[in-house]
Amino acid sequence: ETGVTQSPTHLIKTRGQQVTLRCSSQSGHNTVSWYQQALGQGPQFIFQYYREEENGRGNFPPRFSGLQFPNYSSELNVNALELDDSALYLCASSLASSSYNEQFFGPGTRLTVL
Amino acid sequence: RKEVEQDPGPFNVPEGATVAFNCTYSNSASQSFFWYRQDCRKEPKLLMSVYSSGNEDGRFTAQLNRASQYISLLIRDSKLSDSATYLCVLYGSSNTGKLIFGQGTTLQVKP
Numbered sequence: 001e002t003g004v005t006q007s008p009t010h011l012i013k014t015r016g017q018q019v020t021l022r023c024s025s026q027s028g029h030n031t032v033s034w035y036q037q038a039l040g041q042g043p044q045f046i047f048q049y050y051r052e053e054e055n056g057r058g059n060f061p062p063r064f065s066g067l068q069f070p071n072y073s074s075e076l077n078v079n080a081l082e083l084d085d086s087a088l089y090l091c092a093s094s095l096a097s098s099s100y101n102e103q104f105f106g107p108g109t110r111l112t113v114l
Numbered sequence: 115r116k117e118v119e120q121d122p123g124p125f126n127v128p129e130g131a132t133v134a135f136n137c138t139y140s141n142s143a144s145q146s147f148f149w150y151r152q153d154c155r156k157e158p159k160l161l162m163s164v165y166s167s168g169n170e171d172g173r174f175t176a177q178l179n180r181a182s183q184y185i186s187l188l189i190r191d192s193k194l195s196d197s198a199t200y201l202c203v204l205y206g207s208s209n210t211g212k213l214i215f216g217q218g219t220t221l222q223v224k225p
Contacts, residue, residue, distance in 0.1 A: 002157075033211055042118075042201050042215030043158065056212055090157055094211070103213060105157035 002026060004093050004106035012112045013081050021076045021109045025093030031055075032074040033103060034066060037088040049074055050096075078111075086113045115140055118216035120202050126222045131192045135219045137185040137202030144214075146205035147178055149187050151198045152218065158201055161187075192223045 003026035013019050025032050031050045035043035045058035049068035063079040072093070078085055088110050092103035120137045127133050139147075147164040162169065164176040164185055175188040185202055202216035 031211060033213070035213075035215075040122075040217070042203075042217050043213075045212040045214070048211045050211070058212065088155075092213075102160055103211075105159070107157050110155075 002093075002104035002106065004091065004104050006089075006091055006106040006109050008109060009107065010110045010112075012114065014114050015081055015083060017081050017113075018077065018079045019081060019111060021078075021089050021091075021111070023074045023076070023091035023093075023106055025072045025074070025091075026104050029093035029095050029104075030072050031094045031096060031101075032068055032072065033092045033094070034074070034076050035090045035092065036060070036085075037090060037108075038084075039087070043090055046076065081113045083113050086111060116216075117141060117214050118202055118204060120216035120219050122217050122219060124220040124222055126224060127192055128224055129192055129194060131223075132188065132190045133192055133221060134189075135187045135200055135202075135221075137187075137216055139183050139185070139202075139204055139214075141204070142180075142183060144204040147185050148203040148205070148213075149174075149176055149185075150201040150203050150215070152201055153198050158203075158215075161200070189221075192221075194223050194225065197221055197223045 005024045033048040034046040037043040047057040052068045068074045088108045094101045094103045149161040150158040151161045152158040173190045199218040204214045
């Protein structure tokens, strides 16, 4: 086990709704990255938070937003859900963002949008 | 063109076989390279890092060819437990902390 936890494990929403996914990082880690993995694809980088600030963003629209809290846990918020948002959402924690440090993944939240 | 390209497979091999996966990448400035393993409906886990000199971990050997922008993973003496999706992963040249994943190659080892 990596020590990274995510909630909920599964979620079903309808188009147009909003969703909040949560991630608790491994103890001592100050960086959280979020990825979206569609079926049959590799994970795609959404954004990263380092010490409560966004530190890099992938090619995702503004309706994907996030937060990092003082305890380094993080939230991913998605507004105006679309069918294509159905995917496994993974968070990964690491120690620092200035150079590569291994990213440890949580088990993911599987989101289904109907 | 995708930043990281892999043959999605599936590769179906018998136990004991040797199997090789390849991966090409487009950004010559990429700094670090990895193979991750992902079991069905689970999170990706780091299998091994990839160095220009090549590195080996038990039955697994990884190679990097920067000139050809090509990465490989060789699995010898395949076990049933090796059945999984193998993801080729790069760490980019910027400080965004972004891991760039390939589509993944599915391996099914059969008795």
